[in-house]
Amino acid sequence: MSYFDAASAAPLHPVARQALLASLDEGWADPARLYREGRKARILLDAAREAAAEAVGCRPDEVVFTSSGTQAVHTGIAGALAGRRRVGRHLIVSSVEHSSVLHSAEVFERDGGEVTRVAVDRTGAVTAAGYEAALRPGTALACLQSANHEVGTVQPVAEVAEVCRAAGVPLLVDAAQSLGWGPVPGGWSLLAASAHKWGGPSGVGLLVVRKGVRFAARGPVDERESGRAPGFENIPAIVAAVASLRAVRAEAAREAERLRELTGRIRTRVPGLVADVEVVGDAERRLPGIVTFSCLYVDGEALLHELDRAGFSVSSGSSCTSSTLTPSHVLKAMGVLSEGNVRVSLPAGAAEEDVERFLEVLPGAVTGVREKLGAPAAAPAAQAGPGELVVDSLGKRCPIPVIELAKVFGQVPVGGTVRVLSDDEAARLDIPAWCGMRGQEYVGEEPAERGTAYVVRRVS
């Protein structure tokens, strides 16, 4: 079995396992107590805090241990917004943040706050200018991920931090995907991360609040973690988290180079191995271990099953693989093809031969799914036919509307149009993407009696 979904959760690092075992016996007591067991627990916790601070590049008293990365994000955003509520009730996030950031933004909106979602380009990157334009006098906080969790694109954090600093607005960086690779550059104000993304145990998040950043904890708190994260500290897991962060950092430079080469192979070779593939994300500014591509005419869930049967665990941003049946918000914001989407995220230590085997297995898996769906093998030649065709794909899910479009497209003459009626959310993304891949003109969408009509004009 090759586990290629490290961006969801990395397997426990051997150092984490070792540290966890060692501290189960020393770190279970209440570190607030003065007796021997409490003092031992306190020593472990203090040492972990110092080591975490060193890895992040901050002061130990700026580090708050939380119970997950999600908790760190929720706590950090709520606390920073509350700390600056007198400044204003405006929040800036990128449109490709992790759902924990976007959920926080939605709650803030529901409570009367205003949120600006900064757009990204087709690689998934924001620009400092985008943040600069969004900043305004009432901006309480800006949030930006250090790198995207679905496509691996690295964000210009230092530049965005600089424009935020100039405006006197704190920047919260969600460093969940990158902290194992190195410290986050630039003058950020708050930082959140998650241990199980770097091979630490579940149950540990990291929130860093720089001195001088206004912060008012929301909801009930207690005396733990400087009043910012209530509840008994999970010291064995904290110790294991920090020990593994140090361990992965020690291997980071060499491992980054190795994984970057392996994901580079996938980026380069998949388009040659599989027809009609869009590799997404930035080819240069990207995390070492993540590569993402989408396959036209492919049902993402079926492809994941095929790959799982072949021994590969990967994830997907396709609508059919989400509980809401909508494509990933990241792919949507990038405006790229979402059907047949595959994210490969290699864990540290991923073997070259497994990557090679993946490249061997993938074309057959894609072909199998396409055959089952009756996907057209190639774009048919134009026939003399009616100038407008309507395809009724109502009630049909991704990738069927695109397949049905492709099947009839040969029947309209150059200059003619096809109207695809669809009530599938993915069509809004995938029909324009199909046009881009096929060099046809996407005219636009119109409301229809049921669902939406997506209009495509044949130009060649």
Added chain:
Amino acid sequence: MSYFDAASAAPLHPVARQALLASLDEGWADPARLYREGRKARILLDAAREAAAEAVGCRPDEVVFTSSGTQAVHTGIAGALAGRRRVGRHLIVSSVEHSSVLHSAEVFERDGGEVTRVAVDRTGAVTAAGYEAALRPGTALACLQSANHEVGTVQPVAEVAEVCRAAGVPLLVDAAQSLGWGPVPGGWSLLAASAHKWGGPSGVGLLVVRKGVRFAARGPVDERESGRAPGFENIPAIVAAVASLRAVRAEAAREAERLRELTGRIRTRVPGLVADVEVVGDAERRLPGIVTFSCLYVDGEALLHELDRAGFSVSSGSSCTSSTLTPSHVLKAMGVLSEGNVRVSLPAGAAEEDVERFLEVLPGAVTGVREKLGAPAAAPAAQAGPGELVVDSLGKRCPIPVIELAKVFGQVPVGGTVRVLSDDEAARLDIPAWCGMRGQEYVGEEPAERGTAYVVRRVS
């Protein structure tokens, strides 16, 4: 070293350790994923949920795993209050709840809610009549612990649940101290608990929300734990928590009897071994492992240090052992002596000889502390002196004001009064308690130029 502070945190149960180790390799992946590692994690999580439900006596889909008992309480109270906000904004808690409940109540008050704190008797118990009197049309929620964490008193949960049910008000039970001993009786609506109290690992809380209970999660959530506890599930710790709950339950009946006998010895023998001791809590309706007493003229922190040096880890509700320098709110609500307070909470498996050694060591430890403080050995005989004496104890901390009162008390004639000026919060509790123990009359308190004057009349 004898660890007698199980009510804070129990050492890891061997079964928890075993289960944790076993599931570290099987339970690290995302249980929401469809590939093999995800399915394995899901199977472990589902099995843990079923086993937890069986131990609690509820349905598996009523169980929410949280990251701590505190988180379970915070989430449960906030969610239940929000779910019934149209009914009203009134919350009932007992005055001896765990701080996590009281902190939730304070936040609710800050947000405009109203809170009734039900009083307890001198044993720390509420009555169903007390809750009945507090219920009103706008009551959204009532909270009651199953048993008190500081003095071990078992609360009449079933009776209180019955009066709440009759009023249509849900009852949330904080079962942190008792769930390891057995299911909570009665028709409660929500339940919270904490794994590290029964020998499970840190980082796991349990929230149960009965079907039909209105519940609206507050703050940002995600798709995990039925939208009630956001963030990646800590499956290895959850598995360990539930496995150890089953293990301690299997031993509960026998172990309860054994510990009850050991704490009974302490209850019975301490007043004979140490002069001027008040054993607090209910002698009958109590948890098996907890016994709490207070020693007149003793500095709680100094006594804890003495006991730690002698090899005993216990905790205290004395003001000098709290970061706020106020006595425990539980002792305050009970109206009992708070100085020199010691809570002994025996972990499962505590050895009889360790308890016997504690009883041997305690008298010397108390005497040592009293000698250092210059505590009066006995009440001096009355002397003919002025009818009123003033003792200026301003700026002096517990137990000094009571010691100074005792030292001069012999100088006033029967019928005369002593006014103790003090700005120490503990004096409000401990001077009346001293009067009770000495059979003298506590006249009351009056505001003084600085601090408060506590007036005591000599009656014998």
